[in-house]
Amino acid sequence: MYQINSILILSAIMLISxxxxxxxxxxxxxNQQYSSIEPGEQFPGGATTHRKKINKNAFSHGSANMSFExxxxxxxxxxxxxxxxxxxxxxxxxxxxxxxxxxARSCERCHLKDxxxxxxxxxGNDNAISMFLRLSIPPQNQEQQQLIVQHKQTVIPxxxxxxxxxxxxxxxxxxxxxxxxxxxxxxxxxADGELITxxxxxxxxxxxxxxxxxxxxxxxxxxxxxxxxxxxxxxIHEDNVLSYADPDDRDGDGISGKPNRVWSQEFNKVMLGRFxxxxxxxxxxxxxxxxxxxxxxxxxxLFPNGAGECTDKQKDCQQTPNGNSPQYxxxxxxxxxxxxxxxxxxNLAVPMRRNYNAPExxxxxxxxxxxxxxxxxxxxYMTRKDSIGKEQSEQLIWPYTDLLLHDMGDGLADNxxxxxxxxxxxxxxxxxxxxxxxxxxxxSFYLHDGRARNLLExxxxxxxxxxxxxxxxxxxxxxxxxxxxxxxxxx
Amino acid sequence: xKKTMVxxxxxxxSASTYATTIKKDVLNHxxxxxxxxxxxxxxxxxxxxxxxxxxxEAPTDNNLAVAREAWKQARVPYQQxxxxxxxxxxxxxxxxxxxxxxxxxxxIDYVSSxxxxxxxxxxxxxxxxxxxxxxxxxxKTIDTSVINxxxxxxxxxxxxxxxxxVATGYHAIEFLLWGQDLNGTGPGAGNRPASDFxxxxxxxxxxxxxxxxxxxxxxxxxxxxxxITAQWNKDGPARLELLNSGEDKGLGxxxxxxxxxxxxxxAGERIKLGLMLHDPEEEHDxxxxxxxxxxxxxxxxxxxxxxxKYTRLDGSQVSGPSLSDLVASKDSGIDxxxxxxxxxxxxxxxxxxDSAEKxxxxxxxxxxxxxxxxxxxxxxxxxxxxDTTKGIEKAIATLNLQEVAFEGSDSLDAPEKVx
Numbered sequence: 001m002y003q004i005n006s007i008l009i010l011s012a013i014m015l016i017s018x019x020x021x022x023x024x025x026x027x028x029x030x031n032q033q034y035s036s037i038e039p040g041e042q043f044p045g046g047a048t049t050h051r052k053k054i055n056k057n058a059f060s061h062g063s064a065n066m067s068f069e070x071x072x073x074x075x076x077x078x079x080x081x082x083x084x085x086x087x088x089x090x091x092x093x094x095x096x097x098x099x100x101x102x103x104a105r106s107c108e109r110c111h112l113k114d115x116x117x118x119x120x121x122x123x124g125n126d127n128a129i130s131m132f133l134r135l136s137i138p139p140q141n142q143e144q145q146q147l148i149v150q151h152k153q154t155v156i157p158x159x160x161x162x163x164x165x166x167x168x169x170x171x172x173x174x175x176x177x178x179x180x181x182x183x184x185x186x187x188x189x190x191a192d193g194e195l196i197t198x199x200x201x202x203x204x205x206x207x208x209x210x211x212x213x214x215x216x217x218x219x220x221x222x223x224x225x226x227x228x229x230x231x232x233x234x235x236i237h238e239d240n241v242l243s244y245a246d247p248d249d250r251d252g253d254g255i256s257g258k259p260n261r262v263w264s265q266e267f268n269k270v271m272l273g274r275f276x277x278x279x280x281x282x283x284x285x286x287x288x289x290x291x292x293x294x295x296x297x298x299x300x301x302l303f304p305n306g307a308g309e310c311t312d313k314q315k316d317c318q319q320t321p322n323g324n325s326p327q328y329x330x331x332x333x334x335x336x337x338x339x340x341x342x343x344x345x346x347n348l349a350v351p352m353r354r355n356y357n358a359p360e361x362x363x364x365x366x367x368x369x370x371x372x373x374x375x376x377x378x379x380x381y382m383t384r385k386d387s388i389g390k391e392q393s394e395q396l397i398w399p400y401t402d403l404l405l406h407d408m409g410d411g412l413a414d415n416x417x418x419x420x421x422x423x424x425x426x427x428x429x430x431x432x433x434x435x436x437x438x439x440x441x442x443x444s445f446y447l448h449d450g451r452a453r454n455l456l457e458x459x460x461x462x463x464x465x466x467x468x469x470x471x472x473x474x475x476x477x478x479x480x481x482x483x484x485x486x487x488x489x490x491x
Numbered sequence: 492x493k494k495t496m497v498x499x500x501x502x503x504x505s506a507s508t509y510a511t512t513i514k515k516d517v518l519n520h521x522x523x524x525x526x527x528x529x530x531x532x533x534x535x536x537x538x539x540x541x542x543x544x545x546x547x548e549a550p551t552d553n554n555l556a557v558a559r560e561a562w563k564q565a566r567v568p569y570q571q572x573x574x575x576x577x578x579x580x581x582x583x584x585x586x587x588x589x590x591x592x593x594x595x596x597x598x599i600d601y602v603s604s605x606x607x608x609x610x611x612x613x614x615x616x617x618x619x620x621x622x623x624x625x626x627x628x629x630x631k632t633i634d635t636s637v638i639n640x641x642x643x644x645x646x647x648x649x650x651x652x653x654x655x656x657v658a659t660g661y662h663a664i665e666f667l668l669w670g671q672d673l674n675g676t677g678p679g680a681g682n683r684p685a686s687d688f689x690x691x692x693x694x695x696x697x698x699x700x701x702x703x704x705x706x707x708x709x710x711x712x713x714x715x716x717x718x719i720t721a722q723w724n725k726d727g728p729a730r731l732e733l734l735n736s737g738e739d740k741g742l743g744x745x746x747x748x749x750x751x752x753x754x755x756x757x758a759g760e761r762i763k764l765g766l767m768l769h770d771p772e773e774e775h776d777x778x779x780x781x782x783x784x785x786x787x788x789x790x791x792x793x794x795x796x797x798x799x800k801y802t803r804l805d806g807s808q809v810s811g812p813s814l815s816d817l818v819a820s821k822d823s824g825i826d827x828x829x830x831x832x833x834x835x836x837x838x839x840x841x842x843x844x845d846s847a848e849k850x851x852x853x854x855x856x857x858x859x860x861x862x863x864x865x866x867x868x869x870x871x872x873x874x875x876x877x878d879t880t881k882g883i884e885k886a887i888a889t890l891n892l893q894e895v896a897f898e899g900s901d902s903l904d905a906p907e908k909v910x
Contacts, residue, residue: 053584056649062755068880071755072763079764079773082654094768094860112652337767441652 034366037356038380044432044491045229045350046383046395054351059114059228059433059440063347063391070347070391077344080337082108085296087170088306088323088332097323097332099297099308100173101166103132107341110224110295114348115440117224119181119201119450131450132295133165133179133203134220135213136416151270152263154280154419158217160210160313164294165219173317174209179221183451188460191475196460200411201451210314218416218423221449222277226440228433230275230284231346232397235387238272244378244402255375255465257404260420260427265289265302274403277448278418279427285342292333292341299324299332306332346389350397350432355490364487367480371472376428376465378402400431400491409463412447424464435489455485513812513820514738520799520811521745522730525575526723528795531568531804533716539565539664540709547688547702555685559668563781566661568804570788574796577751578744581722581729587660588644589715592775594657596666598647599704601695603673620647620658621700638703640711659711662776667705669778676771676859678851680780743892745814749793750883753836757789758876766869771855782854783843786872790840793879794833818886825889829882832875839875842868 043049048063062074083095084105090096104110110117110130117130136155139145147153157163161176169175183199190196203219247258260273264282273279281287289300297308299322306322328334333341355361368374377400387393405425415423426448434455438444444454452458462470473481539561546554569590575582596602600621618626624636633646640659647658657663670683686694688702722729733741765773776782795801799813819826846852846868857865887893 053580055584056652057584057587068750068754068884069877071751072759072877075755075759076764076767079760083768084655095770108654113654115652 034362034369036362040396041398042353042356043396044353044398045232046397048229048232048347048349048391048395049352050349051352054354054436054439056113056440056442058351058436059226059348061349061351063231063349063389065391066347070343073340073343074347077340077342077347080107080333080341081111081344082106085298085332088321090323094325094328094337097298097306099166099168099170100317100320101176101309101314102168102170102297103164103166103295104129104168105296107291107296111227112224113440114227116226116437116443116445117450118441118443118445119221119223120179131179131221131223132167133205134222134416134418135161135163135165136218136418137214137216138218138417148419151261151419154260154262154273154278155417157311158214160311161213162294162309162311164309165205166297166309170320173320175207176210177205177208180204180206181221188474190481192478194478196456198457198460199451199453201449218414220277220414220416220418223445223448223450225277225429226433226437227345227348229350229397229399229430230287230348231387231389231392232350232383232395233274233399233401233403233430234284234346235383235389235392235395236381236397236399236403237384240381241272241274241403245404253375254468256406257376257402258406258420258425259403260405260418262419272403273419273427276418277426277429278421279403279405280418280421284346288342288345289338292338300338301329301331301335304331343389347391351436353490354435355486358486358490360483360486361490362487363480364483364485364490367476367484368487371476371484372469374400376402376404376406377431378428398432398491401428404428406466407464408461409465409467411463412461414448431488431491433491435491455488456481513817514742515734516812517745517799517814517817518734518738518741520813521796522723522727522733523811524795524799524801524809525572525729526720526727527803527809528568528572528575528801529716529720529723532565532572533713533720535561535565535568535804536709536712536716540706540713543664543705543709546685547706550685550688550698552685555668555683555688559779562661562664562668562779563784564804566776566781566785567788569661570785571792571795571801573756573789574745574748574752574792576748577756578747579729579733581732582719585715585719588648589660589712590662591648591654591657591660592662593655593772593777594662594666595653595655596671596778598650598656598658599663599666600670600701603671621697621704638700638707640707640714643704643707644711659708659715661712662778664705664708664712665776665778665781667701667708672771672778672780672855674855676769676855676862678853678856680853681778739890739892742814742817742890743887743894745796746883746887746892749796750880750887752789753793753876753883754880757786758873758880761786761789762869762876763873766858766866766873769858769860771858774855774858777855780847780853780855783840783847786854787837787840787844790833790836790876794837797829797833797883814886818889822889825882825885829879829886832878832882836872836875836879839868839872843872 047065050061050064052061062071066074085098086096087098088096098105112130119131135158137158139148139156144156155163165179166176167178182202184202185197185199188196188198203221242259245257245259247256249256260279261270262273262280262282264271264286266283266286271282273282275281275284275287281290286302289302292298292300293303294309299306306324307318310317323332324330379398379400381397383392383395383397385394405421405427407424408426409424412426413424417423446452446455446458447461452461459473460470542558542561546558576586577583598618598620601619620635626633626635635642643658647656650656669681672681684694686692688698690698721727733744736744761775771777774782776785797813798815800810802808815826815830843854846857847854856862857869859865
C-alpha cells in the first residue's frame with residue numbers, strides 16, 4: 001500500500017518535471033547483440049511460464065511454479081470462469097443472478113479459450129459475443145466535469161444505456177440493442193509494390209430497446225483481450241512503469257507514454273491504470289469484478305447491485321428479482337467465488353516461446369529494435385518482490401508493453417476519452433503469446449476491435465506516435481518484414 | 492517383464508548402483524502400468540461397444556441396462572489412468588477428446604424444457620444435432636446429415652471454441668445412455684427410455700440418428716484408446732518422452748501427475764466447486780450418478796502410480812518397482828506416512844461409494860444445500876486429498892525433486908538474476 005502512495009507522489013513529480021532523466025533510453029542499449037537470445041528470453045513469464053504442448057489450450061494453464069495447493073484455487077477459479085450463470089431465482093442460489101442485461105452468461109464465453117475475442121462475422125447473424133461497445137457521453141455539467149478531473153470516474157455513462165451496450169437479456173426484458181459493423185476497404189501500398197487492403201469499421205446500434213441514445217453518445221468497440229500473464233503485468237512496480245512515462249514528450253523523440261490514472265474502488269484512491277484497452281482499470285481484481293457486473297450482470301463485492309448495469313432509466317430492469325443471497329454476503333458472486341476467479345485470472349500462464357533461437361527470429365528481433373517498436377512495446381521487466389501472488393514475485397518477464405497510453409492517430413481513434421486517455425490514445429497491448437492466437441482462437445483478428453485480420457494489418461493501422469515506425473515497416477524489404485513478423489509470432 | 496524387475500529389489504546391489512538402477516526401473520514400470528491401464532480401458536470400451544450394438548439392434552430395457560453397466564465398467568480402468576494426465580504432455584494434450592466435461596447436452600440431443608433454449612451466446616447450446624441435419628455456424632452451414640466419428644471429432648467437438656460443446660468421449664456416451672438427470676439434488680439419475688433407440692417405435696424422434704450418434708461415439712472412443720495405448724508401448728512417444736527426459740525429471744513427472752490430480756483437478760474442479768455451488772450440474776458423472784466411482788478410481792489412480800500396483804480387469808495383479816520403494820529406501824517413515832494418508836483417502840472415497848451404493852444417497856444429493864452431513868462427507872474427501880497432497884510434497888522433498896516436480900522451476904534461477 002505504501003508503494004501505491006509513493007508512486008502517486010512520484011508520478012505527480014514526474015508529470016511536473018517531465019521525466020528529465022530520460023529513462024526511455026534504458027533498455028535500448030543493453031540489447032545490441034542479436035546473434036543469440038538473451039538469458040531467460042525464451043520464458044516470457046519467468047518461472048510462471050508453462051512448457052506444455054502448444055495447442056488450443058495453450059492459454060489455459062496455471063502458473064508453472066504454482067504449488068499443488070494453489071492448483072485447487074486455480075481449478076475452482078476455472079470452474080467459476082466457465083460457469084454458466086442463470087437468471088434468478090433458480091434452484092442453485094450460488095449460481096443465479098444473471099443480468100437482467102448481459103453480454104455473456106459466463107466469463108469464458110467472451111474470453112474464449114482464455115484467448116482473444118473476435119468481431120462478429122461480416123455476413124451474419126453472428127452475435128457479438130466476444131466483443132461489445134462501450135458507451136458514454138462527454139461531461140454535461142460542472143459536477144460531471146469534476147468527477148472526471150478528480151479521477152473519480154473515467155467516463156460519464158450514457159444516461160439510459162449505461163457504460164456498455166448489453167446485447168442479451170433474461171426473459172421478460174429486452175436486450176439493449178445490437179451492434180452493427182460495416183467495413184470500408186482502404187488500400188495501402190508497401191514500398192516493394194505489395195498492396196495491402198485494410199478494413200475500416202464503422203459502428204452503429206440497431207434495435208435500440210430503451211429509447212434514443214443521448215445525442216452526444218460516444219461509442220468504443222472492445223474485443224475481449226487474451227488472459228495470459230495478467231498477474232505479471234500487475235506485479236510490475238509502478239515506479240518502473242512511470243519511469244518510462246513522458247506525457248509531454250520532453251525528450252522530443254515523438255513518443256509520449258502517458259499513465260492513465262483511475263479511481264480504485266478497492267482502495268478508494270487514484271491509482272495507475274493498467275488493464276483494459278485504455279488502461280481504465282487499476283488491477284486484475286477490479287477489472288474482473290467490473291466484468292462480472294457489467295458483462296454478466298452479476299453482483300460482486302465491489303459492485304453489489306443485483307441489477308447489474310441497469311440504469312435508473314431502466315426501471316423494470318432495476319426492479320426484477322436478483323440473485324443476491326444472504327449466505328453469499330448478499331451478493332450473486334460472493335467474496336470467495338469472486339476471489340477464486342480473480343486468482344485464476346492472475347495466474348493464467350504465458351506459454352514458452354517457440355523457435356526463439358531460429359536465425360530468422362533473431363534477425364526479426366534486430367529489426368524490431370531497429371524499427372523502434374520497443375519504445376512502446378517494452379520488452380523486459382523484473383517484477384516486484386512483494387507482488388500479490390508469490391508466483392508473480394521477482395520474475396524476469398517479457399511482455400512487450402509499457403502499460404502507457406499513446407496517441408495512435410486518427411485511423412484507430414475511437415474519439416471516446418477514458419480517464420486520462422483521450423480519443424486517440426490507447427494503452428500499448430502486450431505482445432506475448434500473440435502468435436498463438438490462430439492456434440488458440442482459430443483467427444488472427446487483432447487490435448481493440450479486431451479490425452486487423454493479421455499482424456501486418458495491425459502494424460499498418462499504427463499511426464500518431466507510431467507513424468514513423470509504421471513507415472519504416474512499409475519501406476523495409478519483404479524479407480525484413482517477414483522476419484519481423486516471424487519474431488513477433490514467436491513471442 | 493514386471494516380475495523380473497521386482498526381483499531386482501532383492502539383489503542387494505551397492506547403494507549407489509541400486510539407486511540409479513531403480514530410478515530407471517521405476518520409470519519403466521510406470522510406463523508399463525500406463526500401457527496396461529490404457530489397454531484395459533480399450534478392452535472395456537470394446538465390450539461397451541458390443542453392448543451398444545446390441546442395444547441398437549434390440550432396444551430393450553434389459554439391453555439398455557447392460558449397456559449402462561458396460562459404460563460403468565469402462566470407467567473403472569480409464570479413471571485409474573488419470574494420474575498420467577498432468578505430467579505427461581502427450582496425455583494432457585489428448586485427454587479432452589475422451590473425457591471432456593461438463594457438456595452442454597443440448598448440442599447433441601433433445602433436452603427438457605427446463606434446460607432452456609433462450610437465444611443464448613452459445614448458439615449450439617440447444618442445437619440438437621440428432622434432430623437437425625444442418626447447423627448454421629456464423630453464417631456458414633454445416634452439413635450434419637451423416638453422423639459419423641469424423642463429424643463428431645473434427646466438426647462438432649469444441650465447436651466455435653466453446654469448451655462445453657462436447658461431442659466425443661465418455662460423457663457424451665453417458666448422456667446418450669442415461670439422458671438428463673432431471674432430479675436436481677433429489678434421488679435418481681437420468682432416465683432415458685430404451686425406445687429412444689427403437690427405429691420402429693421411436694420415442695422422442697430421430698432414433699436412427701441417435702443410434703448412429705451413439706455408435707460413432709463408441710467407435711471414436713475405441714480409436715482414441717488404441718492410439719493412447721500405443722503411445723506407451725515399447726517405442727511409444729509418451730514412454731520415450733518420459734524416459735528421455737532424465738531420471739529425476741521423469742520421477743518429477745510422476746509426482747506432478749499425482750499431485751495435480753489429487754488436489755487441483757479432483758479436490759478442486761470436480762469436488763469443491765460443486766460443493767461450493769451446491770449444483771448437480773457440476774457433478775462429474777451427472778447423467779449416470781456414477782460420480783462416486785469416478786472419484787474413487789481417480790484416487791485409486793494416485794495410489795497405483797505411487798505403489799506401482801494395479802489390479803487388472805481380469806483380476807490379475809500387476810506390481811513392480813515404484814516411487815514408494817524409492818522413497819522408502821531414503822526414508823521409510825515418509826513412505827509409510829504417505830501410504831497411510833492414501834489409505835485414509837481411499838476410506839473417505841469409500842464413504843461416498845457406500846452412500847450411493849448402500850444407502851441410495853448419490854453424490855448429487857450429498858452436495859445439496861443444507862445437507863450438512865452430506866456436505867461434510869464431501870469435505871472429508873477434500874481434506875483427505877489435501878493430506879495426500881502434503882504427503883506427496885514430503886516425498887518429493889525426500890527424493891530432492893522439488894526443482895523438477897514443478898514445471899517452470901528448473902533452469903530459471905539463473906535468468907532471474909540477470910539484469
